[in-house]
Amino acid sequence: AASLTNPTHAGLLITHLVRPSAAYTLPEITAFGIHPATPVMFAAYLFGVRLAAQTHTAPMWGPKKTSETRVDVPEEPAGGMHTLLHLFARFMVLAAVLVATGYVTATSGVAIAAGTGLSQTVVGAYFTAIITSIPELVTTIAAVRRGALTLAVGGIIGGNMFDTLFIASSDVAYREGSLYHAVSGQPYFLTALSILMTGVLLLGMLRRERYGIVNIGFESALVFLLYLGGTLTVILVG
Numbered sequence: 412a413a414s415l416t417n418p419t420h421a422g423l424l425i426t427h428l429v430r431p432s433a434a435y436t437l438p439e440i441t442a443f444g445i446h447p448a449t450p451v452m453f454a455a456y457l458f459g460v461r462l463a464a465q466t467h468t469a470p471m472w473g474p475k476k477t478s479e480t481r482v483d484v485p486e487e488p489a490g491g492m493h494t495l496l497h498l499f500a501r502f503m504v505l506a507a508v509l510v511a512t513g514y515v516t517a518t519s520g521v522a523i524a525a526g527t528g529l530s531q532t533v534v535g536a537y538f539t540a541i542i543t544s545i546p547e548l549v550t551t552i553a554a555v556r557r558g559a560l561t562l563a564v565g566g567i568i569g570g571n572m573f574d575t576l577f578i579a580s581s582d583v584a585y586r587e588g589s590l591y592h593a594v595s596g597q598p599y600f601l602t603a604l605s606i607l608m609t610g611v612l613l614l615g616m617l618r619r620e621r622y623g624i625v626n627i628g629f630e631s632a633l634v635f636l637l638y639l640g641g642t643l644t645v646i647l648v649g
Contacts, residue, residue, distance in 0.1 A: 413474035413619065414483070414561040419466045420568040421613040423459040427452065427575040428606045432599050434591040445582055446589040452579040459572065479621050483561045509546060516542055532597040533645055568612070571605075597645060604641040608634050 434448035474480075520539040524531045547570055554563035582590040615630025623629050 413476065413480050414564070414616075415470050415473055416463055416467045417561060417564045417568060418613055418616045419463050420565060420572060421609055421616065423463065424568055424572045424575075424609050425606055425613070427455065427459070427572055428602055428609070430455070431575070431578050431591055432602050434589070435599055439589045439592045441589050444586045444588060446591055448591065449579040449582045452576065456572070456576055474619070477619075479619075481560060483559065513543060530597065532595065532601070536598075536601055536645060537642065564616075568609075571609075597648070601641065601645070604637065608637050611637065 430448055430452050434446055437448070440447065516539055520534045521531070523529070523538060524534040527534075547567060551563045551567055554560075554566065578590070585593065587593065611630050611633045615628050618628075618630075620628045620630075624632050
């Protein structure tokens with residue numbers, strides 16, 4: 412599926428991932444315990460959302476349709492307002508369950524790190540991150556199976572873009588100074604790896620490869636290899 416919005420989201424995600432690393436290299440200056448990079452991240456996110464919306468509604472250019480282009484026409488289930496209200500109620504209940512389980516997952520991760528001697532980076536980046544990402548995996552596969560290809564990709568990239576605000580929010584909650592300077596260097600290695608992986612995905616969306624290794628695009632194969640290499644590096648070093 413060809414989409415102009417998803418590459419825009421990928422470019423925005425890269426810029427959002429760069430900011431915490433840039434804050435780490437700057438002096439530890441805070442106002443009311445908040446680093447200046449934090450409000451910048453919030454403002455940049457709002458600007459990015461507006462930019463992506465404008466790209467969708469009034470694009471200045473667009474991808475070319477080819478014989479290989481998959482038309483993104485999701486299946487629409489039959490139903491009226493009653494069904495919509497029912498789905499919205501279920502959505503809110505399940506969202507509340509996710510919030511509760513997210514808190515339990517975070518506290519369990521801290522206990523696992525303390526009990527096993529593993530670094531908090533390893534536990535957070537792989538145990539906690541994988542568990543909290545499983546709902547995203549399920550929704551992505553469901554969206555692909557319903558033909559909502561742009562939604563599937565946009566949900567992952569857009570979700571990661573929103574996740575960068577968690578760093579800014581954590582800096583507000585951390586009252587002992589700049590959060591960016593309080594953590595070790597390992598999370599910034601993961602940040603650099605995320606930037607690299609996002610850049611590869613962006614190239615794949617622009618290249619729109621017809622066939623790849625065992626019918627998997629070069630960007631997907633490279634992302635798997637980069638993730639595997641990054642995992643081994645963090646485990647061996649951490």
